[in-house]
Amino acid sequence: MQSTAPAPAVSSTKTVWLLTAAGFFSFFIFGFVDNLKGATLSSLLADLEFSYAQGGSILFAAYLGFFIATLVAGVLADSLGNRMILILAGGLISAGIIAFAGANGFWLLFAAMLVIGLGMGAIEVSGNGLIVQLHQLNRGRYLNLLATFHGIGALIVPLYAGRLLDGGVSWRQVFQYSLPLAVLLTLAFVLTSAPAQSAPKSAESAGFDWQAVGKLGFTRQMIWFYLAIAFYVGAELGIAAWIVEFLQQSKGFSLTGATGFLSLFFGMIMLGRVAGSLVVERIGYLRSVLGAAAGGLLCLLIGIFGPPALAFFIPLCGLFFSVIFPTITAVVSDVNREKTNSILGLLFAAGGVGGALGPWAIGVVSNAVGIGWGFALCALYCALIIGAVLALNGTKTTGNFDGNLDNG
Template identity: 40%
Template structure:
């Protein structure tokens, strides 16, 4: 365990919290302003999708590159990269009108988001090795608070007549002070000697366990983002909810994720990381199937699946950081990259199933991703036990 003074511990913890708060704010800012941007320029939905893909491409790139950077220097360098990328991306994005420039600067915003998520996770995993499951769940809940509050605030400002460009720039009111905080933050790192000793202890079973957790994160992101993407449509066309009721169901899904992570911080370290993930994925599958195939009174259980899914990602991050003590930044970077791919392909695959078999079957098939989480996590637990 890294030796820290209480003051230094608090400073590093705040650095991790600030990184995830910024992540929640700017990740949700895109969705809150995109429709206004498309109407303002104007651009089609298909072209708007290309802008969103620019952010995913930046996120994917950052999680790979920043992981190596964090291992060779410290998580502080990752957070500084995040602050610079995010600030440059927002300023360029809000000053652009041409589609190539919008995609280009959205790529930098994506790099900032990927670096923020990786940097915060690395810091918390390093300074709370014995209670990382608890603190990573709290960290994810903070991101959820930012993601929940930002669309509401952005909607009020847009309704008041403010430009989407100004709304986006207002986010820099939070980003600029955090970037300065990251610059002056001192982050410890493992010595090269300690890293080499840990890497020698790495076995084939651990490598396979890491790969299994990466596949689990792909399945998790595909399940969570796929469910969130098509949930309102499912409620409207299958359960015949009104648009307002469907929107409330989607909000409940996100609220469940945030509250579940806060609650999960109290028990995941006590009952174990792997058992927590297995139980959560099993409950998520059960809730989804009951909500899809049960009577209309049980339809809300699909939204409740967000509460079940909530602990999986942060607790899986704790598992991955424990499996790769010699190079946690690189391992977490690859882990997040697999999640980014799952977030890209999950909604797309479920959308194809919606077209082919209807939204009821499409939503039910999200359980295949949930079952994959169960399978890959169970395999990782067995493989890691061979260490």
């Protein structure tokens, strides 16, 4: 089926690469702020005498905000452009960090984290949308590189937070010291030219067409994509939020050792995404995601249920996790050439649901039966990714994606 969408306008080479660099920087900030929560969670719980369930609820707030933003940001980006949404994202994260660092009560922390989540959701939608807009060819490669910068931010933050916390610095100051990065994000897009726009759209196509989005976004195939990405985000963020506590309580690690493993987890994700940007187009999208989920599941089972000496398998799973999210994003953007930002918004909203419920469920289960079994939910999420990808096998597709595993 041939797309009737207007051909994209061409930006100057300089504008394309400046915006690409700014987009990569937005994902660096996203990875840094997103994983600041997990790196400081143990200190926050001890300082405020909160339970695991309360800690899980604060994490839930971030992804409630993320979910709301992904629904709204895709629609706004189709009208206002991805650059304007990314400027707004920097402002939301800045305001949320200021409020979170100064809050004492549970509900104030919840509300501040929700605002941070709104900013992260806006980056998720419009950061990906910007790269899709700028790079029509080899989307899988550029989206994997974009996600690599999320991994770099996530890799740095445990080292940053762990060193400060070990030195007696409050978790509040750890958040405060990260504020300049969020401000710089806003400035990066304020000072960068907007990309060239496609030919003007009709009033009908420019608005939010529920019928068109419903037809494109709620097919049987898309439902399986939503489930796969929800379970993946639940697994990745569940590890990011709870690995430090799990390793300290179940494996006898020190705070420094546990935060080091969190950093290693994101280091593996970063390395995997660099490699993934070179191979996913050759291996095939479904095969890449299926193999990655299976490898991640095996690593988690060994690391969680094995002796402490094998705990390194937990961060090693990041090597396999690395390609799942950007590869699914590449597939969905490729098969939905119309209303792309709105469809990506729905996809990332599904990821937001997984990000909200996955870590929250770990907190609730940990409160009931212990952190060991709670953390094991991450392995269950991996198994559910595999089920969703297998269900995608043979579904009808358009574009460059072949839904048959035999053909990659």
